[in-house]
Amino acid sequence: MAKDAQATRDRLVAAARAEFSRQGFERTTVREIAAAAGVNPALINRYFGGKERLFAEAVAIEIDFPDLSRTPRGDIGRALIRHFFARWDGGDGDDVLRVLIGTAATNDEGAARIRDILSGQIEPMVARATGSDRARERACLIATQILGLAYVRYVLALPDTDLPPETVSEAVGETIQRYLFAPLP
Structure with missing residues (x-):
């Protein structure tokens, strides 16, 4: 994926996190996410296939558990x-x-x-x-x-x-x- 395309995806994910956090999934629209990212709403479908997949990526979280092998x-x-x-x-x-x-x-x-x-x-x-x-x-x-x-x-x-x-x-x-x-x- 080109550098600009990755930057656009990253902006969309960041905007989606902010909008979903502010309004929840149901009330957040694709247009609002795109506007917050400064891109055309069609790019959400192009890069993610829709709001649901963008949501899935926006809420991906790694717990990053600590190494517990030395913890009593x-x-x-x-x-x-x-x-x-x-x-x-x-x-x-x-x-x-x-x-x-x-x-x-x-x-x-x-x-x-x-x-x-x-x-x-x-x-x-x-x-x-x-x-x-x-x-x-x-x-x-x-x-x-x-x-x-x-x-x-x-x-x-x-x-x-x-x-x-x-x-x-x-x-x-x-x-x-x-x-x-x-x-x-």
């Missing part, structure tokens, strides 16, 4: 929660997360992206950390906590004064720890 087993749950806070509060993952979580309840593409993250990123991390033959179940349990935490903090915007990150890291970290290593029913 009893600290892995808290380490994971601290990692999520650092990831969400430290970069553009925050906007992408808000868009993805806010949209997933009403949009099949958003829900599919979350399922992709679960199976493609969280489940393999759990399997590496635990060696468990029940990694999928453990990953699903962890996802309930992480997604709920993200929804409350970044979509509903519960302030740190109500639930400080340190409190969450300890309390939810213990729950994650149990999901990782405690016997499952």
Whole structure:
């Protein structure tokens, strides 16, 4: 792909993230995204095949789990929660997360992206950390906590004064720890 074409794609993805974050998937139009990117709306179909595929690319997120091999087993749950806070509060993952979580309840593409993250990123991390033959179940349990935490903090915007990150890291970290290593029913 030519350099200019890649630059146009990048502008469209950035504009889509901003518009989806501001208005959600349903209310955002292709024309608004194109206008924000300063391009012809037809380029969205040309480069992405439509709004849904542009959305999928705009909300692509890599969790980038830390190397947990040197983390003491009893600290892995808290380490994971601290990692999520650092990831969400430290970069553009925050906007992408808000868009993805806010949209997933009403949009099949958003829900599919979350399922992709679960199976493609969280489940393999759990399997590496635990060696468990029940990694999928453990990953699903962890996802309930992480997604709920993200929804409350970044979509509903519960302030740190109500639930400080340190409190969450300890309390939810213990729950994650149990999901990782405690016997499952």
